[in-house]
Amino acid sequence: MEKKATRDSYGEALVMLAEKRPDLVVLDADLAAATKTGTFKAAYPDRFFDCGIAEANMMGVAAGIATTGKLVFASSFAMFAAGRAFEIVRNSIGYPHLNVKIGATHAGISVGEDGASHQCNEDIALMRAIPGMTVINPADDVEAKAAVLAMADYVGPTYMRFGRLAAPIFNDAATYKFEVGKGVQLKDGKDITIIATGLMVAEAIEAGKALAEQGIDARIINIHTIKPIDRDIIIKAAKETGKIITVEEHSVIGGLGAAVAEVVTEECPVPVIKIGVKDTYGHSGPAVDLLKEFGLCADNIVATAKAALGK
Amino acid sequence: MDEQLKKQLEIAATKVRMGVIEGVYNAKAGHPGGSLSVADTLTYLYNNRMNVDPANPEMADRDRLVLSKGHTAPALYACLAHRGFFPVEELKTLRKIDSRLQGHPVRGKVPGVDMSTGSLGQGISAACGMALSGKISNDTYKVYAVLGDGEIQEGQVWEAAMFAAHYQLDNLVAVVDNNGLQIDGKIGDVMSPYPIDEKFAAFGWHVIVINGHDFDEIEKAFNEAETVLNKPTVIIQRSTKGKGVSFMENQCGWHGKAPNAEEYAKAMEELNAHLAELEA
Numbered sequence: 001m002e003k004k005a006t007r008d009s010y011g012e013a014l015v016m017l018a019e020k021r022p023d024l025v026v027l028d029a030d031l032a033a034a035t036k037t038g039t040f041k042a043a044y045p046d047r048f049f050d051c052g053i054a055e056a057n058m059m060g061v062a063a064g065i066a067t068t069g070k071l072v073f074a075s076s077f078a079m080f081a082a083g084r085a086f087e088i089v090r091n092s093i094g095y096p097h098l099n100v101k102i103g104a105t106h107a108g109i110s111v112g113e114d115g116a117s118h119q120c121n122e123d124i125a126l127m128r129a130i131p132g133m134t135v136i137n138p139a140d141d142v143e144a145k146a147a148v149l150a151m152a153d154y155v156g157p158t159y160m161r162f163g164r165l166a167a168p169i170f171n172d173a174a175t176y177k178f179e180v181g182k183g184v185q186l187k188d189g190k191d192i193t194i195i196a197t198g199l200m201v202a203e204a205i206e207a208g209k210a211l212a213e214q215g216i217d218a219r220i221i222n223i224h225t226i227k228p229i230d231r232d233i234i235i236k237a238a239k240e241t242g243k244i245i246t247v248e249e250h251s252v253i254g255g256l257g258a259a260v261a262e263v264v265t266e267e268c269p270v271p272v273i274k275i276g277v278k279d280t281y282g283h284s285g286p287a288v289d290l291l292k293e294f295g296l297c298a299d300n301i302v303a304t305a306k307a308a309l310g311k
Numbered sequence: 312m313d314e315q316l317k318k319q320l321e322i323a324a325t326k327v328r329m330g331v332i333e334g335v336y337n338a339k340a341g342h343p344g345g346s347l348s349v350a351d352t353l354t355y356l357y358n359n360r361m362n363v364d365p366a367n368p369e370m371a372d373r374d375r376l377v378l379s380k381g382h383t384a385p386a387l388y389a390c391l392a393h394r395g396f397f398p399v400e401e402l403k404t405l406r407k408i409d410s411r412l413q414g415h416p417v418r419g420k421v422p423g424v425d426m427s428t429g430s431l432g433q434g435i436s437a438a439c440g441m442a443l444s445g446k447i448s449n450d451t452y453k454v455y456a457v458l459g460d461g462e463i464q465e466g467q468v469w470e471a472a473m474f475a476a477h478y479q480l481d482n483l484v485a486v487v488d489n490n491g492l493q494i495d496g497k498i499g500d501v502m503s504p505y506p507i508d509e510k511f512a513a514f515g516w517h518v519i520v521i522n523g524h525d526f527d528e529i530e531k532a533f534n535e536a537e538t539v540l541n542k543p544t545v546i547i548q549r550s551t552k553g554k555g556v557s558f559m560e561n562q563c564g565w566h567g568k569a570p571n572a573e574e575y576a577k578a579m580e581e582l583n584a585h586l587a588e589l590e591a
Contacts, residue, residue, distance in 0.1 A: 025447065049443065049478070057436045057470035064440020067418065067426060069371075070447070072440075087430060088467070092437055096418040096427040 003166035006144040006198075007105040010162045011036025013148035014073060014103075015043045021152060025065055027074040029055045034164075035075040035105040055080040059088040059100075066098035071152055074100060078107035078161060082123035093157045094130040101151055102127075102159045107137075108249035109277060109294055110165040110199060112287035119282040125254025127159040128227045134180065135227040137161040137248075137256075139201035142171035143224055146178035154180055161198060163249075165287045168202040183230035189219030192305050193237035196247040197223045197256045200275075200296060204247055207301035218305060229259050231267070238268040243308050245273045249296055252276035273308055275300060312527045316359070318589060320526050323393060324354040325586045328555045329579065330389025334405035334412070336575040341406060341414065344565040345459060346386035348490040348523065348550040355529045356455060357390040365395035368422040374452050375441050377426040379434025380459035380488065381415040382567070387424070388412050396423035432465025434458070435485060439475050442483035442543075456485045461493030463504045469514065475543040476515030483543040484536045485516075488523065490552035492563040511545045523548030556581060 014037065018024050024044075030053045032038035041048040051058035055076050062074035075081070081104040082089070093100045104123060111119045127135050134156060138144035144162060151158050186201070187208050196204035201222045208220045219241055221233060238244060244264065246257035257274030264272050277294055291297050327350045335341035353376075357363065361374040378387045385405060392399045404410035411420045415429025425441075428434040438456035445452055462468065475483055487507060495501045504510070508518045517539045521528040529548075536544035552566070553559030556578040570578055 025444070047447070051474060052470075052477075054467075054470035054474070056432075056467045057439070057474055060433050060436020060467070060471065061440035061443060061474065064377075064426070064437035064442075065444045066440070067375075067437070068441055068444040068450075070444055088433055088436070091427065091430045092433045 001168040001170065003168050004141040005164055005166045006138055006141065006162040007036045007164060009141040009144035010103055010105065010148060011039030013145040014040040016145070017149055017152050018044050018047065021071055023070040025049065025070050025072045027051055027058050027062055027072065029053055029058045029076045029080065031076055035103065037075045037103070055085040056088045059085045060092045062100045063092040063096070063098050066100045072100055073103050075103040075105065077118060078104040078120035078123040079118055082126045082159065083120055086126050090130050094133055097132050098157060099155050100157050103162065104159060105162040106164045107161045108163060108199065109282040109290050109296065110163055110249060110287040112164070112290060113284050115284040116281035121251040121277045121282070122254070123161060124226055124250045124256065128254065128259065132157060133227065134158040134225070136225055137198040138224050139198055139222055140167050140171050141169045142173045142176045143178060146176055147224060150178045150180060163199050165199065167199050170202055170205060181225045181228045181230060183233035184222040184224070185219065185233065186222055187218070187220040189217040190241055191217045192243045192245065192309060193219040193221060193241045194245045194247060194301060194305065195221045195223055195234070195237070195256065195260055197226060199249050200247040203296065203298045204301060206298035207305065210298060210302045211305055216305060216309060216311065223256060226256055226259055229263060231263050234260055234263045235267045238264050238270045243271050245275060245301065245304055245308065247275045247296070247301055250276055252278055271308065273304055275304060312530050317526050320355060320358060322586065322589045323358050324351045325555070325582055325589060326393055327354050327386060327389040329582045330392060330399065330402045331385040332556065332570065332575065332578045332582065334385045334388065334402045335569045337403045338406035339569045341385055341569055342382040342567045343385065343559060344492065344552040345380060345488065345490065346383040347554045347556060347559065348552045349380070349383055349457060349488045350386045350554065351524050351526065352486055352529055352548060353386050353390045353457070355526060357394045360533055362452070363423065365423070368396060372450060372452050374455065375425040375438070376455045376457065377434040377438040378416055378428050379438070379456050380431065380462050381428030381434065384414065384416045387416060388421070391421070391423040397421065431459070431462040432467035435468055435471040438483060439471050439480060442475070442480040443478055445482050446478070446480065452482070454483045456483065458485060458487050460487055460489040460491065460504060460507065461498050461501070463487060463507065464502050472511065472514040472516065479541040480543045481540050484533065485543065485545045487545060487547045488550055489547050490550045492552045492561070492566065494563065494566050496563055507547050515542055517542050517544040518547065519544065520547045520549070523550035524554055555585070
């Protein structure tokens with residue numbers, strides 16, 4: 001299967017967007033080459049502004065631009081966009097509900113060799129807690145591009161999470177439609193539901209196939225919009241399959257698993273088993289090896305599902 | 312400045328100060344000290360400088376003002392109310408549970424408020440964004456950012472200072488209200504930001520230092536700022552915290568404290584007497 005990092009999709013989607021949105025402005029904080037806003041910069045240098053290594057100011061500048069009605073994307077690594085600039089995002093963007101799109105790349109542990117200082121496993125938790133913030137975590141190239149284009153037409157603060165590691169492209173560009181707030185059922189199943197987001201969706205699909213071979217019929221759901229989350233698809237899965245496993249390249253605290261558990265405990269209590277980074281920091285190493293070490297892979301999803309079903 | 316205009320501005324500023332005291336007294340909380348020190352400049356900007364229309368507060372080509380020192384919202388609200396953005400009577404609802412006049416300004420809630428502020432150091436960045444946006448689309452509006460002198464201890468202010476100079480935002484004018492006091496004491500004792508003028512100059516800004524309670528100097532400074540090309544201007548105004556209410560002047564204890572009934576009566580008596588003198 002062809003692979004592409006969703007950060008590359010992000011950069012390309014910004015260029016696609018610029019053609020139909022002359023009011024588009026893109027900001028970065030000295031990471032354009034890595035976040036791939038550099039792709040946009042090369043195509044539209046007059047609408048790209050580097051803010052230097054100053055993420056707090058960049059978020060405030062984005063807020064100011066948004067007050068004048070232009071469409072603005074502000075980019076950095078997730079660690080700095082959601083982490084360092086958290087309070088500016090909360091007070092200058094979230095509180096006045098300004099139409100700023102935060103394009104955060106290098107999310108999660110698959111940052112790899114840079115190590116834990118740059119592996120942000122807390123961004124979904126932080127951004128999800130801001131009232132009115134939409135949180136999007138696309139799974140592949142097709143979804144990432146569609147999400148960027150769709151969110152450009154959606155008015156309101158939005159956090160979009162992209163990855164460094166090349167991810168398998170499993171969606172079909174010809175038929176895919178991105179609907180904000182709607183989960184996507186990739187495979188029906190009755191024994192257990194696996195709900196994944198971002199880079200982990202491809203692993204969940206692999207796990208679903210492996211489980212099928214072993215006689216376990218797992219439902220697979222892709223949640224690209226972590227907030228507002230698709231409550232209906234989760235409640236239906238809880239009712240119909242009785243057990244849920246969540247998979248995310250993020251801390252098990254406050255992320256997708258927590259969001260799913262919040263819905264399930266209120267509406268239809270069933271076990272929710274969270275696969276994610278377990279209240280710890282990552283470390284340097286090749287991304288693929290790190291993902292395995294932290295259990296963020298199809299094998300661990302399969303093992304977890306079997307254990308949950310007592311098989 | 313024309314003497315009659317100056318008198319009008321002094322009258323307007325005194326009414327703004329009365330609005331500050333009225334609001335903070337009724338709220339039983341708020342920040343009178345820094346509201347009073349910045350009252351003259353805000354009065355000048357809203358009454359004699361800025362292109363704003365109370366009937367059309369979201370007018371696209373309006374001049375913008377970001378009160379980066381958002382805790383002095385009582386002065387901003389009083390200016391907006393007296394300029395006709397909302398009823399002056401509403402100032403008494405400051406900080407009340409059913410009021411739109413929040414403790415710190417909120418964009419979209421109060422007509423005339425261009426940006427939500429309150430967390431120090433952030434407003435200047437938003438003002439930079441507004442100014443940059445104006446440059447991108449060749450708009451003619453000006454952006455004013457009003458900062459406290461304690462506020463410039465925030466590192467974000469200097470990120471913004473670099474940004475504004477780098478992108479040559481000559482449509483941006485920052486005011487630093489240098490009243491010399493912050494919550495814990497004199498700014499020079501708590502964490503000195505001095506020399507403020509040399510710092511901004513080193514960051515590439517055009518620097519003007521004035522007496523923030525002298526309308527001639529205030530007007531001269533903003534006129535000068537209009538002539539500056541390719542760089543932002545900062546007006547550092549020496550001011551008196553608590554200006555206009557004798558017992559509040561230069562007392563850092565009045566940074567964030569409301570007057571009691573007796574103090575309120577005395578403050579209003581002083582301001583009324585000053586108003587009567589000006590109107591005589």
